[in-house]
Amino acid sequence: MSVDQSPHVIVIGGGPAGATVSTLLAQQGYQVELFERERFPRYHIGESLIPETYWVLERLGMLDKMKSSPFIQKHSVQFVSPSGKHSAPFYFHDNKPHECSQTWQIRRSEFDVMMLKNAEEQGVVVHEGVRVLDVLFEGDQAVGVQIKDETGSVKEVRASVVVDASGQSSMLINKFKLRVPDADLNKGALWTYFKGAYRDQGKDEGATIVLSLRDKQGWFWYIPMQDDIVSVGVVAEFDYLFKGRANHKTTFAEEMENCLTVKERVSNAEQVAPVKATKDYTYRASQAAGDGWVLVGDAFGFLDPLYSSGVMLALKSGELAADAIGEGLQKGDFSRAQIGKWEDGFVEGMNRMRRLVCEYYDGFNFGEFIRRFPHHRGSVTDLLIGDLFNKELDQVFEDIDSMRVTKAPSE
Structure with a gap:
């Protein structure tokens, strides 16, 4: 389970953010060990990519793998008003005539495996089924982690930098009480999957559709995926969706009555999964880094999924963090100022997407x-x-x- 020498960087979590930061550092010749508590493949929500993921995927060496994958191509996004009126599709290629304007609707269990294997192929030492019990500190400086493998064996691994990419259950965001909920976006979601649901044809087959509820209390996503599966979910205020309602299944059915376009699209389809729920939506850490440690992806923050920005923000935070950490490793500088220097610019971008989300609501x-x-x-x-x-x-x-x-x- 160990390598011959201590790694330069330890990454906690093997999702898109963790795979990105580890791959880009390994490409620079640094020794990176990644610890993932689960064994992939594993289920995860977050299935729709947006075009700007292209540039990070290109750096990762993932584009050819994506092009040969079974993932449905996505060329546009379309909006449906409370009255059922469809907007003209926003075709990405019309605005930016470049290969990057075609993206994908992914199955995260498969995409995340592809990303993690790609990291391994490029030199990252990947450990699955290994739980990080604690991040080790000397004073305020992170110096490594304590881990436990599937046999129950516990040991310490030291490194110059620890990257927390462990998602919403982030160890460091909780340890330092950094989580700041977004009072304006106190939402939750219910979702499930249908087989044989209606989908448009040709260029529009893979379009993400955002459909407003008739009473304007929230919206549905409609994401066509491979194998004739469609991901369908409703997002609304936490209290509206979860307080005083019978159960998730009944609530989902009631909200489909509140969005007849969705109900019509799935009328001849088979529901192939139970209704799932998440209640811990938009939040952000009050800081993205400290001395010797960095938060990326959902460990740093999550933004309402209205415009499908989740995976893109995970990849981008991993990319920016990798560049700052690589520069820090060159200089021997693992301070917050160095390895977190990307935070302000990233937050500015995140806030632009947040503003679009708030305008919609x-x-x-x-x-x-x-x-x-x-x-x-x-x-x-x-x-x-x-x-x-x-x-x-x-x-x-x-x-x-x-x-x-x-x-x-x-x-």
Whole structure:
């Protein structure tokens, strides 16, 4: 279970963020050990990619694997209003005519295995079925981890940097009480899977569809996947979805009555999984790093999934952290200032996506906005595809503010 010498970096968690940061550091020649408590494949929600994942996947050497995978190609996103009116699809390629504008609807159990195997192929020492019991500190400096394998054997592994990519159950976010919930996005979700549900044809087969509830209390996602499976989920305020309701199955059925377009699409389909629930939605850590430690992916924060930004943000945080850690390893500097230097820019991008999410929940009419400011259609599409790290796009939000002042929001 051990290698001949202590690694430069330890990564806790083998999901997309952990696989990304470990792969990019291994590519730089650093010794990385990754500890994943489960054995892959394992189920995980978060199935829709957005185009800006392309650039990180390219750096990881994953593009050819994605192209030869069975994953459904995704070319667009479409919105359905409370009255059932369909928007024109936002075709990514129309805005950015590049290979990156075609992405995928993934099955996370398969995608995560592909990512972890890719990490291993590029030199990461991967341990599955190994639980990290604690992060070790000397003073304020993280210096390694204590682990327990499937035989019950406990040992310590030392490293210059510890990356926590362990998801929402992050050890360090809890240890230092860093979790900051987002009071404006106190949402939850219920979801399940259908086989044989309606899907559009041709270029539109893999489109993500976002459908507002008739009473505007929330929205459904509709994500076509491989093997004739569609992922269908409803997102709404926590209290609305979970308080005073009979059970998850009944609530899901009631909300389909509140979104007849979804009900019609699955009317001839077979439900092939129980209704699942999550109640711990949007949050962020108050800091992304300390001396010798870094948080990436859901261990740092999670944003409401309205625009399918989860995997992209996980990959991007892993990429940015890897670059800062690699630079720190070159200089022998493992301070928070060095290995967390990416945080401010990442949070700026995350906040741009958060603003788009909040505008949707506030009832802002994006179609009307585009009619009023047609020159922003490309910029809005840029934000929807995940091009979040461009300050020039902030002009969109300035004009949204100006429109709100002059006209009350409509459907």
